[in-house]
Amino acid sequence: MSKRDLLLEVGLEEMPARFVALAAAQLKEKVEKWLAAERIPFDQIISMESPRRFAVLIHGLAEKQPDRNDEAKGPARKIAQDEAGNWSKAALGFARSNGVEPDQLYFKDVNGVEYVHARKSEAGKETKTLLPQLADVIAGMNFPKNMRWGANDLKYVRPIRWMVALFGEEVIELEIAGVKSGRISRGHRFLGTDVEINSPAEYASKLAEQHVMVNPEERRATIVEQIRRMEQENGWKIPMDEGLLDEVVHLVEYPTALYGTFEEEFLTIPREVLVTSMREHQRYFPVENAQGQLLNHFVTVRNGDSRALENVAKGNEKVLRARLSDARFFYVEDQKLPIENCLKRLETIVFHEELGTIGDKVRRVRKTAAQIAEKLGVSQEEAKQVDRIAEIAKFDLVTNMVGEFPELQGIMGEDYARKAGENEIVAGGVFEHYLPRFAGDLTPKSAQGAIVSLADKLDTIIGIFSIGIVPTGSQDPYGLRRMAAGIVTILLERGWQLSLDQLWDATLETYAAQGVNKRTVEEVKKDLVDFFGLRLKNVLQENGVRYDVVDAVLSADLSYVPEILAKAKALMTAVSDEEFKLIVEQFNRVNNLAQKAEADQVDEALFVEDVERGLYQAYLSVQQEVAGLKDQEKALATLAILREPIKAFFDKVMVMAEDQAVRANRLGLLLRLSRLIFAYADFSKLVFA
Amino acid sequence: MKMTFQDIILTLQNFWAKQNCLIVQPYDVEKGAGTLNPMTFLRSIGPEPWNVAYVEPSRRPADGRYGENPNRLYQHHQFQVIMKPSPDNIQELYLDSLRQLGIEPLEHDIRFVEDNWEHPGLGAWGLGWEVWLDGMEITQFTYFQQVGGLECKPVAVELTYGLERLASYIQEKENVFDLEWVNGYTYGDVFLQPEYEHSKYTFELSDVDMLFNLYNTYEAEAKRLMKERLVYPAYDYVLKCSHTFNLLDARGVISVTERAGYIARVRNLSREVAQTYYAERERLGFPLLQKGNNGAVVEKGENSNE
Numbered sequence: 001m002s003k004r005d006l007l008l009e010v011g012l013e014e015m016p017a018r019f020v021a022l023a024a025a026q027l028k029e030k031v032e033k034w035l036a037a038e039r040i041p042f043d044q045i046i047s048m049e050s051p052r053r054f055a056v057l058i059h060g061l062a063e064k065q066p067d068r069n070d071e072a073k074g075p076a077r078k079i080a081q082d083e084a085g086n087w088s089k090a091a092l093g094f095a096r097s098n099g100v101e102p103d104q105l106y107f108k109d110v111n112g113v114e115y116v117h118a119r120k121s122e123a124g125k126e127t128k129t130l131l132p133q134l135a136d137v138i139a140g141m142n143f144p145k146n147m148r149w150g151a152n153d154l155k156y157v158r159p160i161r162w163m164v165a166l167f168g169e170e171v172i173e174l175e176i177a178g179v180k181s182g183r184i185s186r187g188h189r190f191l192g193t194d195v196e197i198n199s200p201a202e203y204a205s206k207l208a209e210q211h212v213m214v215n216p217e218e219r220r221a222t223i224v225e226q227i228r229r230m231e232q233e234n235g236w237k238i239p240m241d242e243g244l245l246d247e248v249v250h251l252v253e254y255p256t257a258l259y260g261t262f263e264e265e266f267l268t269i270p271r272e273v274l275v276t277s278m279r280e281h282q283r284y285f286p287v288e289n290a291q292g293q294l295l296n297h298f299v300t301v302r303n304g305d306s307r308a309l310e311n312v313a314k315g316n317e318k319v320l321r322a323r324l325s326d327a328r329f330f331y332v333e334d335q336k337l338p339i340e341n342c343l344k345r346l347e348t349i350v351f352h353e354e355l356g357t358i359g360d361k362v363r364r365v366r367k368t369a370a371q372i373a374e375k376l377g378v379s380q381e382e383a384k385q386v387d388r389i390a391e392i393a394k395f396d397l398v399t400n401m402v403g404e405f406p407e408l409q410g411i412m413g414e415d416y417a418r419k420a421g422e423n424e425i426v427a428g429g430v431f432e433h434y435l436p437r438f439a440g441d442l443t444p445k446s447a448q449g450a451i452v453s454l455a456d457k458l459d460t461i462i463g464i465f466s467i468g469i470v471p472t473g474s475q476d477p478y479g480l481r482r483m484a485a486g487i488v489t490i491l492l493e494r495g496w497q498l499s500l501d502q503l504w505d506a507t508l509e510t511y512a513a514q515g516v517n518k519r520t521v522e523e524v525k526k527d528l529v530d531f532f533g534l535r536l537k538n539v540l541q542e543n544g545v546r547y548d549v550v551d552a553v554l555s556a557d558l559s560y561v562p563e564i565l566a567k568a569k570a571l572m573t574a575v576s577d578e579e580f581k582l583i584v585e586q587f588n589r590v591n592n593l594a595q596k597a598e599a600d601q602v603d604e605a606l607f608v609e610d611v612e613r614g615l616y617q618a619y620l621s622v623q624q625e626v627a628g629l630k631d632q633e634k635a636l637a638t639l640a641i642l643r644e645p646i647k648a649f650f651d652k653v654m655v656m657a658e659d660q661a662v663r664a665n666r667l668g669l670l671l672r673l674s675r676l677i678f679a680y681a682d683f684s685k686l687v688f689a
Numbered sequence: 690m691k692m693t694f695q696d697i698i699l700t701l702q703n704f705w706a707k708q709n710c711l712i713v714q715p716y717d718v719e720k721g722a723g724t725l726n727p728m729t730f731l732r733s734i735g736p737e738p739w740n741v742a743y744v745e746p747s748r749r750p751a752d753g754r755y756g757e758n759p760n761r762l763y764q765h766h767q768f769q770v771i772m773k774p775s776p777d778n779i780q781e782l783y784l785d786s787l788r789q790l791g792i793e794p795l796e797h798d799i800r801f802v803e804d805n806w807e808h809p810g811l812g813a814w815g816l817g818w819e820v821w822l823d824g825m826e827i828t829q830f831t832y833f834q835q836v837g838g839l840e841c842k843p844v845a846v847e848l849t850y851g852l853e854r855l856a857s858y859i860q861e862k863e864n865v866f867d868l869e870w871v872n873g874y875t876y877g878d879v880f881l882q883p884e885y886e887h888s889k890y891t892f893e894l895s896d897v898d899m900l901f902n903l904y905n906t907y908e909a910e911a912k913r914l915m916k917e918r919l920v921y922p923a924y925d926y927v928l929k930c931s932h933t934f935n936l937l938d939a940r941g942v943i944s945v946t947e948r949a950g951y952i953a954r955v956r957n958l959s960r961e962v963a964q965t966y967y968a969e970r971e972r973l974g975f976p977l978l979q980k981g982n983n984g985a986v987v988e989k990g991e992n993s994n995e
Contacts, residue, residue, distance in 0.1 A: 013780055014818060016803035051801075145805070147816040149832050150774045151843035158816075159832075161777065189784075190794040251800060282824055300798075300824065308796035315797065315823025315858065322760050322863075348944055 004168035007200030009055040011162035017250035024049035048214045050253045065124030074116040135174040152177040211254040226257035237288040252303035260313040264296045266324045330400035342395040355463045364510035366390040369455035371506040389429035389452045410434040457483040458507040484535045491561040499559035552685040566632035586646040587683045594674035597667035606665040611648045618645040691860045694870045705742035713743045719932040723769030733845035737977035739773045750939035753888035759864035763887040768850040774843035806831045810955040812838035837963020904933045920966045927958045
């Protein structure tokens with residue numbers, strides 16, 4: 001079959017950098033889907049993109065759809081024809097739906113029954129006649145943010161300005177929002193000109209002549225290579241921030257890296273401020289020396305060649321100098337502000353309309369943190385540090401620097417607190433209380449910082465839940481999931497014996513005291529159980545715990561997070577043992593019958609058989625032993641001791657005895673046993689092959 | 690010879706006049722941005738074509754720095770261009786305007802960096818870019834999608850040049866007050882005293898009670914005029930509300946919660962003004978539809994005796 005290459009290029013005004021790669025990937029996917037639906041085979045499809053275009057190049061696209069020659073099976077003969085051999089409505093409908101005349105229908109034997117059949121044959125169409133449909137494929141693309149332009153109704157990522165559509169050397173005519181396809185593409189905005197593409201294969205090389213690297217990998221490699229060379233020539237280290245590199249790759253069509261210099265005196269500004277100014281606001285790469293210290297240089301990537309680079313460097317230096325002057329001014333001014341003054345201003349910043357000001361939040365967090373500290377039995381000195389951290393944790397929100405760079409909250413607080421003479425643990429805690437900010441982030445270094453981190457996160461989650469906002473689907477505007485995951489992470493890492501229930505209660509009390517009572521405590525707690533349950537589930541799954549084991553430990557008890565993970569791990573080891581299945585069978589028998597019990601009364605005088613007494617003794621001793629056990633593997637092994645006495649009990653004893661007192665006594669014993677065993681995990685959730 | 694501040698304005702005016710923009714003068718009510726001028730806010734509503742360019746002195750009370758900061762001003766100047774419907778070659782036109790100012794793209798790094806513009810007080814938003822010249826934002830480039838809560842059909846494109854930034858780049862000055870307005874006169878000669886005095890007034894001397902009263906009075910007047918369907922006078926009072934709010938905000942007497950409330954009040958007014966403007970233009974039969982983009986009458990209607 002003969003084949004041709006196909007090129008499809010959509011040219012636009014500059015797309016947002018973050019959408020460029022997505023756009024090309026989407027076009028590729030949509031075109032592939034369309035080709036599959038139209039049954040047109042091809043050898044290979046690749047996508048390419050730059051800020052002003054996305055394209056697909058298809059190698060070896062068939063010139064024709066294959067002919068279709070399928071056989072369709074319809075109703076059985078007795079339904080398809082009446083006794084006189086006339087076609088029934090069902091058969092006529094079958095013929096119609098397959099595009100054949102009734103007299104083309106025929107019968108075929110399938111497992112001894114005759115069914116009516118039709119042969120659908122259709123000559124394949126010329127690909128060229130189908131390709132104009134690609135206009136709908138292109139126009140049907142969707143982007144996270146869309147716009148209209150001119151007098152068009154189409155909503156698209158940015159205005160479409162040209163299109164190239166070539167099947168071999170032939171132009172495929174498409175039209176979208178008044179733009180007609182052709183063979184003319186556009187080169188680099190300043191270094192190139194319009195360029196005629198004669199065939200798809202020469203697309204990338206023709207654009208290269210016009211200073212457009214249409215393959216993003218080539219742009220990336222060029223930038224990295226230029227930066228590495230700069231490192232070698234100057235003895236620098238330029239850390240490659242992948243997120244920034246990705247963005248820069250999609251901001252330029254022809255990259256040239258260059259560096260600029262700023263006054264050394266600006267290096268007295270904290271590193272985080274310098275880096276944020278350069279990276280977030282200007283998309284510059286900061287420069288370090290071999291020891292990792294920040295230098296007074298920056299690297300930027302220009303969309304152009306090496307002409308008049310000194311202009312570009314000078315302009316960028318001017319911009320950065322203005323920004324750093326502002327930052328230095330803020331830094332100096334902020335340090336003149338006493339922390340206590342900042343705290344007063346927190347009273348005027350609203351945390352949430354229905355939950356009060358940041359000042360209110362600080363008071364609540366102090367109370368919760370104090371309760372947690374008390375439960376953990378920290379020293380008096382540590383408790384004082386916890387309180388001070390909670391008190392000043394938010395003071396930097398009213399500083400100029402955080403006003404200008406919100407992402408520096410906590411970081412500036414730590415720096416300013418230390419300079420103001422706060423204790424080292426307290427200063428560190430101001431930053432640490434925000435941790436972890438994302439999955440895999442640092443966690444608080446000090447226990448004091450960790451306590452305030454828990455209290456602050458609990459305060460936000462429970463506050464927002466209390467006014468009826470609970471994250472659903474992709475809706476989580478306050479980032480509550482991340483905070484709950486942070487709480488779980490801290491508890492696990494610290495191995496603290498704090499039950500979630502205790503923590504929730506501590507915070508709920510502070511809201512009750514403030515008069516926030518839109519929802520009842522019960523309603524809020526019900527949501528909290530579900531919400532934290534899901535976070536725990538994720539944590540357990542991340543730890544490689546099987547889903548049935550996750551269910552088993554989570555349906556039993558949500559109190560102690562470290563314990564939950566330890567139990568899950570113990571169960572993961574246990575379930576791989578053949579014997580364990582037999583133990584669980586006994587546990588489940590106990591549990592099933594225990595449902596019938598009305599009370600947990602056990603009267604030794606009512607025991608009839610020795611095995612009853614034996615089971616009761618075993619219960620008492622296991623209960624005692626398990627009670628103080630922290631080691632969850634040992635606890636599980638101890639529970640397993642019950643297997644034999646249970647088995648002996650069931651072998652010998654008829655639980656549902658005639659004598660009502662004896663029966664109640666036996667059920668009571670089983671209920672107690674079941675409570676003991678199922679407090680560990682809901683063993684009935686375990687699935688054995 | 691570097692271009693003076695005055696030359697920059699004249700060059701841009703001449704350039705955009707040649708692109709068939711009407712050159713109009715700044716509007717005489719205080720405002721925070723050229724977008725608030727009725728030549729933009731009202732005219733970008735509805736189907737009538739509209740091309741216009743003008744300088745807008747823009748007051749941002751909170752940005753006042755007593756004339757002591759080299760980059761921040763109580764009042765700066767914007768050069769504003771509106772073209773509706775947005776022309777297909779608008780980016781090229783814009784780049785040509787830079788060439789007129791002596792900025793040759795091949796010798797600089799010019800980039801269109803994503804920027805989504807939103808003005809909650811105007812119920813307006815659009816998509817576009819900030820244009821970077823060697824890392825400095827010199828222009829906001831926006832395709833209006835909604836104005837006054839109404840869909841823009843056709844879409845107007847707005848270019849807002851920051852004149853002080855452009856001039857400081859062109860004249861290679863670090864301090865805005867050192868810019869040359871014309872030869873022999875600096876920006877400071879013209880604006881230093883008002884910068885100081887307005888800052889002093891805004892941050893220290895403004896009469897807060899009076900401003901709160903004015904806000905309420907202006908709002909009431911705007912509402913009353915809306916009932917009379919007098920769009921332009923009503924809109925003047927909306928602008929006054931907006932500026933009064935900015936003064937109060939700069940004075941730090943509006944809490945975060947209240948802030949949203951005051952903005953919502955201005956937004957509700959501007960929505961109403963926008964809707965009434967549309968209805969009034971519709972009642973008049975959208976008169977400018979009769980004209981081409983260059984202002985010439987393309988087709989005379991049958992009843993052209995008005």
